[in-house]
Structures are given as C-alpha cells and as structure tokens.
Amino acid sequence: MAYILTMLAIIIIFYAWFGVIIFYDSPQGNEGFQNLLEAVWTLWICVTTANYPDVMMPSYNESRLTALYFISFMVISFFYLMNLILAVTVNSYDESIAERRLSRAVLSKELLTTAFKMLDHDNKGSINRESVMATMLILNQDVPEIQKLSKDERSIIFAFLDKDGSSDIDLDEFLNFGKILLLDLAKKSDYATFVEVRFPRVNQSNWYQGLCKFVKSKGFEYALDIVLVLNAVIIAFQDYPMLSGQDVTRDPHYSDGYIDTIWELMETIFTVVYVLEAILKITVEGWKRYSESPRNMFDFSITLMAVLASAYVYYPNAYSNSALIQFVVMARVLRLGRILFAMKAFQMFGTITIDIIPAASSVFMILFFVEYFFASMGVLLYGGLITRDPKNPLSYALLEADDFVDNKYWANNFNDMVSGMNVLFNLVVVNNWTECEIGFEYVTGAKWVRIFFFCFHLMGVIVLSNVVTSFIINAYFQQMKTLVQRLGWEENVEGEAMLKGARGVFDASTVTGTQTGVQSIYIARIKPRHMDIEVDERAALRNLFTRTNSSDVEI
Structure with missing residues (x-):
C-alpha cells in the first residue's frame, strides 16, 4: 500500500497548497485553510468522508464553481485511490494465501516423504500394514489434535490409503496420510434413536415408519x-x-399468572406446537443427528426459552411482567429465517457464512489487538482528561468544544480501557470521528493529538479494515467454489458429476477385511473447516466403495 498512500499524500498536499491560495482571506479559508497544515488536515477528513460536503459549503454558497475543487479532489482521492488501496489489498491477500497454500503443500510433501523413508526400513518402496497401524497408534498417544482412533477406525484409515488394495502403501498413497486424518469417522449406531434401541417392535411397525416418513418429509417442513x-x-x-x-x-392484568386473553392463548398454542415439533424430530432423528443441525439447535433454543419464559410468567403469582414473554415471542419470529434458507441462494450464503466464521475469528482478533494497543496508549496519554467534574479546570476547556458538547460525547474518552475500546470502534466506523477528536484537542491545548487519531485511522481503517474486507472476499469465493462442488451443482474437469453429499456410509468389517461377527457401520464425513481438500477425500471414498462391493455401502 505504501506507493498508493504516498500518491494519496502528494495529492492531499497539492490540493491543500492550492486551497490555501484560492481560499485566502475568505470564509472558506478562515474555517479550514488557514495554513498548509490545517488544509492538509481538512482534506484528510474529506478523504474519510466525515466532513463532506459540510467542508465546502462556505465557498459553495458564494460560488458554484468551487465545487469543482472539492469534487475533483474526492474523485481522485476517495473514489479512485481509496478503492485502489482495497484492490491492491485484495490482490496481495490472494497472492499471499496462494503462496501459503503452496508452501504448506510443499512442506507437507517433504515431511511425509521423510516419514515414509523412516518407516520403509528395507527400502522396498512401500510400507506394510503393521507399520502404518503402529504409526496411527503412536499418533493416538502423542498428538491430541487428532481424534482418538479405534482399531476399526485405524483399519478404515488404512483402507482409504490403500487405493490399489495391495495391503502395502507406496509413497504416492502415503502422501495422502495427512488429508485422510481429517476425515471425521462416527459409528452409525451412535445415531440410533431411543425408539430404535428401546422399542424395536414399535420402530418396525407400519404406523411408526409412516410417522417417521412424515416428519422427515418436505410436507412437514412446509406445514x-x-x-x-x-x-x-x-x-x-x-x-x-x-x-x-x-x-x-x-x-x-396482562400476564398476571393466568392465561386470560386471546393473545396469551394463541402464544400458548404456538408454544405447544413448537414443543411438539421438537419432540417429534428428536424422537424420529435421535438427539445426536438432531443436534448436528445448526438450524435445529436454533429452533430448539427458541422453543426452550419460550417454554421456560411461559412457565416463569404464567405460574400463578410468580412474575406479573409481560416484558420477558414478549421478548421470547419476538425471538420466535426469527425462526422465519428458515423460509429464506429453503431457497438455494440463501442456503449457499448461510452455509458459507457458517464455514467462514471460524477462520474469520483470527482476522478479527488482529483488529482487536490493534484496538487494544491503541486503547492502552490512549489511557496512558489521555486518561482522565475528558471530565465533567466542575472542580477540574479541564471541564471548562472542554465546554469550548461545541461539536463535542452538542453531541454529548462525554463518555467517549480514554479514562478506562472499555471506554477507549469504544472510542476506537467508533473511529473504525468512521462517522463523526472528528467530533470526538476535537474534544481531545481542547483538553490538551495542542493539535499533536491529531497524530494519534491519524495513526489509528491508518492502521485500523485503511490497512486492517481492507484486510478484513479482502479476507471476506477471498473466503467467500473459495468457500462458494467448494460448496458448489460439494453439493454437486457443477461437474469436474473430467465431466464426471461430483458425488452429492459429503458423507459415506460403509460396513467396517467388509472394508477392513476383519470379520468380527459384529458389523460396525461407520459414517465418514469431511470436517467443515477443511472443505478445500474435500474433493480429494471424496475421490478416496469413491475408490474405496468401488473396491468393497458391499451391500451396506451407500452415498
């Protein structure tokens, strides 16, 4: 960004110089162009859009031609250079992400190659099953980042690696070891419902199967x-x-412990309907499968709050205040969002947002760190200066800052860290930041405070805000591409349609070749945070299922 910021600085200085000359000894000049430094500060505020068009009105009221000066400056600085900074940031961010992904792939290949050579004691060019299984057993003990793998699960991982079915792993197969470990394996029996376990006859009955079919149908969701x-x-x-x-x-008498109005009766009926919905879904799907859906958990949370609030409010003589129940009633309206996500476009936006959030947390932590650092500096430099204590002479100096006082910005100070963080967040949003800054000028009696606010705007707004924007743009397109492939909305380069869904179900005993007498059905899924490698794993799933020829295998 340095070159563009230098260009922006040159433009501001040139226009400031020009403005001092043309507005000399005029109302416009007296307000913001008294000298070169004041003119530079005035135009810098223009770039941040905090004082436009107010800054040009004294001269514009006298002559419409002066608008050319300000409009040309805003077009060059704000519309062109500031957006050019964003474009450069996005491009640099994309290049750094691509470089990082490449370097990680190279490093992964180097490390796995080294590991392969260490395991290949006889230099045969392959590793036997016992060595791989022992390696995974050691990983279970020494690497807490991966899930603990059972014997069956280790066998399944080996089956993923052994694409040719030779029971030996060559180097090309071993290079997928890190990716295969990202698969999430779960026993299908863990998803058994209460009815399936406790009442198998009921589960097999025609009426219960009909109920399950209805609850899982689109008609139930439409209703x-x-x-x-x-x-x-x-x-x-x-x-x-x-x-x-x-x-x-x-x-x-509203909500005095009894249901005695038509509105309260309707609210109670809706609450009962939502409770029945949750009970039916949990019964049919089982708690584990039900709780894995973010939408289900959102609906369940709202329903639970409604039940607890109703019990608390309508219990006789318990709590005769309707505010709580009305809040929960309004929260139930948020469930209408499920209608939006029934459409493919909103499904995509919602899924991408959920997938981006874990990675976005690190980017926002950087922004938080910068705000925390500047807030600490603000407390050290300006702590206690903003005050309304009549015994403190600074309070009278602050009264001279008309914009600060008129906007009642008393709480916008650096007297403590929480207030300082709030001030800096206001600066990130940009609007009215000059009204806040002017108060510090009056209480310090100097304009050096501008350097503090300028430095934060440079770091927090121009640099980091653009980085955050770049991250969101990059992550959106990356996740959209992966999601489109995952849901089978496009074809791959070979013209073969991608497997629909990101889950494989298979018989562990058939895959591993170990007939234990009790068949364990496993579900393999790609973890959401690693969707960028999903296509490779699905290819492994496809190869594995092709080799097993098991009737229990399904996609």
Missing part, C-alpha cells in the same frame, strides 16, 4: 413454515398499535 408465518402475522397484528406509533397502555 411448519405456514405455522411460523401465521405466528408472525398474529404478532404483527397484536403489536400494530405500537408499530404504527400509537400510544399504548399496557393491560395491568
């Missing part, structure tokens, strides 16, 4: 969507007086 829409309509009708701005006097 629930209709209930959600009806619930939202009734809530909107109930709240219409407040939504339209009318004065509303709450019923003093």
Whole structure:
C-alpha cells in the first residue's frame, strides 16, 4: 500500500497548497485553510468522508464553481485511490494465501516423504500394514489434535490409503496420510434413536415408519413454515398499535399468572406446537443427528426459552411482567429465517457464512489487538482528561468544544480501557470521528493529538479494515467454489458429476477385511473447516466403495 498512500499524500498536499491560495482571506479559508497544515488536515477528513460536503459549503454558497475543487479532489482521492488501496489489498491477500497454500503443500510433501523413508526400513518402496497401524497408534498417544482412533477406525484409515488394495502403501498413497486424518469417522449406531434401541417392535411397525416418513418429509417442513408465518402475522397484528406509533397502555392484568386473553392463548398454542415439533424430530432423528443441525439447535433454543419464559410468567403469582414473554415471542419470529434458507441462494450464503466464521475469528482478533494497543496508549496519554467534574479546570476547556458538547460525547474518552475500546470502534466506523477528536484537542491545548487519531485511522481503517474486507472476499469465493462442488451443482474437469453429499456410509468389517461377527457401520464425513481438500477425500471414498462391493455401502 505504501506507493498508493504516498500518491494519496502528494495529492492531499497539492490540493491543500492550492486551497490555501484560492481560499485566502475568505470564509472558506478562515474555517479550514488557514495554513498548509490545517488544509492538509481538512482534506484528510474529506478523504474519510466525515466532513463532506459540510467542508465546502462556505465557498459553495458564494460560488458554484468551487465545487469543482472539492469534487475533483474526492474523485481522485476517495473514489479512485481509496478503492485502489482495497484492490491492491485484495490482490496481495490472494497472492499471499496462494503462496501459503503452496508452501504448506510443499512442506507437507517433504515431511511425509521423510516419514515414509523412516518407516520403509528395507527400502522396498512401500510400507506394510503393521507399520502404518503402529504409526496411527503412536499418533493416538502423542498428538491430541487428532481424534482418538479405534482399531476399526485405524483399519478404515488404512483402507482409504490403500487405493490399489495391495495391503502395502507406496509413497504416492502415503502422501495422502495427512488429508485422510481429517476425515471425521462416527459409528452409525451412535445415531440410533431411543425408539430404535428401546422399542424395536414399535420402530418396525407400519404406523411408526409412516410417522417417521412424515416428519422427515418436505410436507412437514412446509406445514411448519405456514405455522411460523401465521405466528408472525398474529404478532404483527397484536403489536400494530405500537408499530404504527400509537400510544399504548399496557393491560395491568396482562400476564398476571393466568392465561386470560386471546393473545396469551394463541402464544400458548404456538408454544405447544413448537414443543411438539421438537419432540417429534428428536424422537424420529435421535438427539445426536438432531443436534448436528445448526438450524435445529436454533429452533430448539427458541422453543426452550419460550417454554421456560411461559412457565416463569404464567405460574400463578410468580412474575406479573409481560416484558420477558414478549421478548421470547419476538425471538420466535426469527425462526422465519428458515423460509429464506429453503431457497438455494440463501442456503449457499448461510452455509458459507457458517464455514467462514471460524477462520474469520483470527482476522478479527488482529483488529482487536490493534484496538487494544491503541486503547492502552490512549489511557496512558489521555486518561482522565475528558471530565465533567466542575472542580477540574479541564471541564471548562472542554465546554469550548461545541461539536463535542452538542453531541454529548462525554463518555467517549480514554479514562478506562472499555471506554477507549469504544472510542476506537467508533473511529473504525468512521462517522463523526472528528467530533470526538476535537474534544481531545481542547483538553490538551495542542493539535499533536491529531497524530494519534491519524495513526489509528491508518492502521485500523485503511490497512486492517481492507484486510478484513479482502479476507471476506477471498473466503467467500473459495468457500462458494467448494460448496458448489460439494453439493454437486457443477461437474469436474473430467465431466464426471461430483458425488452429492459429503458423507459415506460403509460396513467396517467388509472394508477392513476383519470379520468380527459384529458389523460396525461407520459414517465418514469431511470436517467443515477443511472443505478445500474435500474433493480429494471424496475421490478416496469413491475408490474405496468401488473396491468393497458391499451391500451396506451407500452415498
């Protein structure tokens, strides 16, 4: 960014110089162009858009031609150079990510090659099954980052590696070792429902299977969507007086421990419907499968809050305040979001967002660190200067800062870390940051405070905010590409349709070749955080299933 920022600095200095000359001894010049430094500061604020178009109004009211000066400056500095900084940041970020991915791939290959040579004691060019199984056993004990693998699971991992079925692993197969370990293996028996385990006859009955088919059907979801829409309509009708701005006097008998109004009756009915929905889904799907769905857990949380709030509010003489139940009622309206995610486009946006969040946390931690550092500096430099204590003479100096006082920015200070972090977050948002800064100028009696605010804007807004934007853009396109492949919405380069779904179910005893008498059905899934390698693993799944010829294998 250095070259572009240098170009921006030159443009600002040139326009500032030009502005001092053309606005000399005029209202415009007296307000923001008294000298070169004041003009540079005024135009810098323009670049941040915090004082535009206010800054040009004194001269614009006198002559429309002066707009050419400010408009040309904003076009060059704000519309071109600031967006050029973003473009350069995105490009540099993409290049660094590609370079990092390449370097990690090279490092992985080097380390795995070294490991292969260490395991290949006889220099045969292959590793036998016993060596690989022993290696995974050592990993179980020494590497807490990977899940503990059972004997069956280690055998399945070996089966993934052994693509040619030779029971020996050559170097090309061994290079996939790190990727295969990212597979998430789970026993299918772990997903057995309570009814399947405790009441097998009921589970096999026609009426129960019909119920399961109905609960898993789209018709059940559509019926629930209709209930959600009806619930939202009734809530909107109930709240219409407040939504339209009318004065509303709450019923003093509302929620006095009894259900005695039509609205409370409807809210109770909807709560019962949502409870039945949760019970049916948990019964049919089992808690483990039900809880793996973020949407199910969101619905369950809202339903649980509604039940607890209803019990707390409507229990006789317990809590005669309707605010809590109304909050939960409004929270239930959020479940309407499920209707949006029924459409493919919103499904994609939602899934990508969930996948991006874990990686985005590290980027936002960098921004948090910068804010924390500047907040610490602010507490050291300006702590205690912003005050309303009449015994402190600084409070009278602060009263001279009209913009600061008019906006009631008293709490925007560096008297403690929490307040300092809030001030810096306001600066990241950019709007009205000059009104906050002017207060510190008055209490310090100097303009050197501008350097502090300028440095944070440079680091926090121009640099890090653009890095965050670059990350989101890069992550969005990367995850969208992976998601499109995962859901089978496009074909690969060979023209073969990608496997739909990211889960394989197979019989462990058939795959591993160990007939134990009890067949363990396993589910293999690619962990969401590693979707960039998903295509390779699915190829392994496809090869594995082709070799097993097991009737229990399905995609």
